[in-house]
Amino acid sequence: MTASMQSSVGNPAAEKRGMNLTLRIWRQKDPSVKGKMVTYKVTDISPDMSFLEMLDVLNEQLIMQGDDPVAFDHDCREGICGMCGLMINGQAHGPQQTTTCQLHMRSFKDGDSIDIEPWRATAFPVIKDLAVDRRAFDRIIQAGGYISVPTGTAPEAHATPVPKADSDAAFDAATCIGCGACVAACPNASSMLFTAAKVTHLGLLPQGQPERDDRVVNMVAQQDREGFGGCTNIGECSAACPKGISMETISRLNHDLLGALRAGARPKS
């Protein structure tokens, strides 16, 4: 292992020494019972571990003790699928603006105590421990977050040029991964940034124009039906967003919504 010591010599910040940590984790068997914070100790945690790998270590210990491991959602572990998401010391995805899977233990220090909770929102009920049900987001998309173009009906791709600036801005909004950090970070548990990202993405493209008015009124009506709170432009959502979706999308949504309502668009009941 001489080679491994070499890399730490070259980079003092990454000096390898296992950390001992106290974890206070939300445990809740299922939605029908009350949950509580339970304290665990983990030892010899490498600063190079990802946060989820640290939880893997804990869970392997728990299984070997015959205890129920901590349930948490995760999948790609490279910051793009949007499946992971934890409140870490009260911050959505923790102290860095990234996904939980891309947060590494070098953001913590030996002896730290870390609180780990699920996303907190009425519209995201807890399934078990740290895993929540985010299907409300899918239902917002179902309400209008698409362009109606059945397979095979598309015109030639170059038939409609799109100004590069519009295309780039649409892309920026389209990078939303649907993780739900915006809802978890918002004091109102509003899903406005999620909805606005999709309204902005499709509204900036010529292909999205025919359904633009109906889309915004129906998506906004659906997020209300799901029990998300109202948006009061606080901005915690954007600050917590691992993809940096901008507050400008919310301005665009409000602009579109006003225009659509004035033009007579009304949500489907």
Next chain:
Amino acid sequence: MPLDLFSVGDPIADTKAPMDVPIGERWSERRFRGRLVNPANRRKLTVIVVGTGLAGGAAAATLGEAGYKVKSFWYQDSPRRAHSVAAQGGINAAKNYRNDGDSVHRLFYDTVKGGDFRARENNVHRLAEVSVNIIDQCVAQGVPFAREYGGLLDNRSFGGTQVSRTFYARGQTGQQLLYGAYQALERQIAAGSVEQNARTEMLDLIIVDGRARGIVARDLVSGEISTHFADAVVIASGGYSNVFYLSTNAKGSNTTAIWRAHKRGAYFANPCYTQIHPTCIPVKGDYQSKLTLMSESLRNDGRVWVPKERGDDRPANDIPEDERDYYLERLYPSFGNLVPRDIASRQAKNVCDEGRGVGPGGLGVYLDFAEAIQRLGRPAVEAKYGNLFDMYAQITGEDPYVTPMRIFPAVHYTMGGLWVDYDLQSTIPGMFVIGEANFSDHGANRLGASALMQGLADGYFVLPSTISSYLADGPFEKVDESHPAAVEAMQGVQEEVQKLLSINGTRTPASFHREVGQLMWDYCGMERTDEGLRKAIDRIQEIRKEFWTNLKVTGDWHSFNQTLEHAGRVADFIELAELMCIDALHRRESCGGHFRAESQTPEGEALRDDENFAYVAAWEWTPEGQPPVLHKEDLVYEYVHLAQRSYK
């Protein structure tokens, strides 16, 4: 080859492609000869689609639009999580927007050649034809592809082809294409044509009177095991790279759907064909849970090297220039650092095997940008690769502008999969397999930006056309959970789940997964030998025995139990691992991603044996204790001439 490892059965052949017309007319002719279902009858027909990635999501949406009743299944909370989301580079299409000599035939030719002449010509030609429709469809859906100032779509070259045919959306092409399919799928869910089954995992296939008629699935939240019925079943569950434990796949990606269908009679083709990507972030420790790919584009400016001396543990920047070995530049003077993926990966392994690897465990090589920073200046390097450098720094805690990056190859795609004919139908009538889950289009090596193309081709255009020919015979006799075949399948799943929970041994599912994965990496990874593969097969059989006697899974089956989910998947990976090794052992040639040390040129390059191995190896499952049966599909090349690849 000793007969106890496998036996040889009857040859197999595709009978659906119309061979009496030229290759460019076969897809059109097949659609003409296939039967249709009139729109009023479609709503009487039900199709199950397992998986919601590019292939499954596109297929479920398209079948729903066509008027069929669709039941869609996925194991994550939302269809948008499928691992297609992580594809970075782009999607190929023969649009010839660059006017650089591209054509359907050239894309067809490049793909067959890139697959080292182990793919089926008819399927690849169709893929190239359909590629142009995919781009039209995705643009219309609002996929924000990169554009130029004139508002038209931008292209780039990729993976060593000589034309620019790759469409892309920054480094997130897979994400944007998947969201297009996801939104189309959600639209159909809202319209009531697609029934959604989130967090639900297929655990068995139900066959009635020789036809695939349904699945047994477990609701991962409630734990409930239930049966679902249809007139046809489409499997789009992705690849099986996670057999190696460490791969660039998502943690949940698994082989269970295709493996259990295999055990019900679907042949598994070319399981040993896996692709290993050369530029991934190396393993750091025993706790490592997955590997992250760094775009191959880095090799355009980065120089790959290791110390000349083994065991040289000085920091990279303290090793003088004349004590470094830029081994790719030395071995391949004309291609240098830009040799194809399989070669770059194998040479990295070779220098590490010599004890000259760097970083933890000696499993890494340097990718050095010092020369590029000096030549271009740091701002230019930042503009080109800034996001990748940031990603590297985030994961490793090291600054790649100051110290060279460390990279190492990792498994990221499987070309093998369930055998399908030209209609994408498996050897089980009524069961279709699409996307990475089938074996059909990439031969022994996949070209960059071709996975997204194949997934969407299958899902949007091929499967929805070919399946109607099968469904035209339906609706089939109604079956429900009381049918003996359904009862038997249901009981089998329940028994297995209870067995996993009752062993109460001393090892976790993850510990078995790591062990079998490491074994596969060592003996069925970048380089395979007769001796190593035999050793691996023996060891896998021991691991399998230990798994079923010493596994520990806590909790129960009628609740949300992620350890139980993992245990079931690991059980299937262990069985698949053995078949992969048998396939790799029997194929005594090197081709594409399959490198047999015994079959190489004097220069150490892969040496194909077209006389003896120009076939698809389709494996039939046999009950435990009996060796699998090999069925060969001869590969006939009418339009592409076989040749040896060279990169010197």
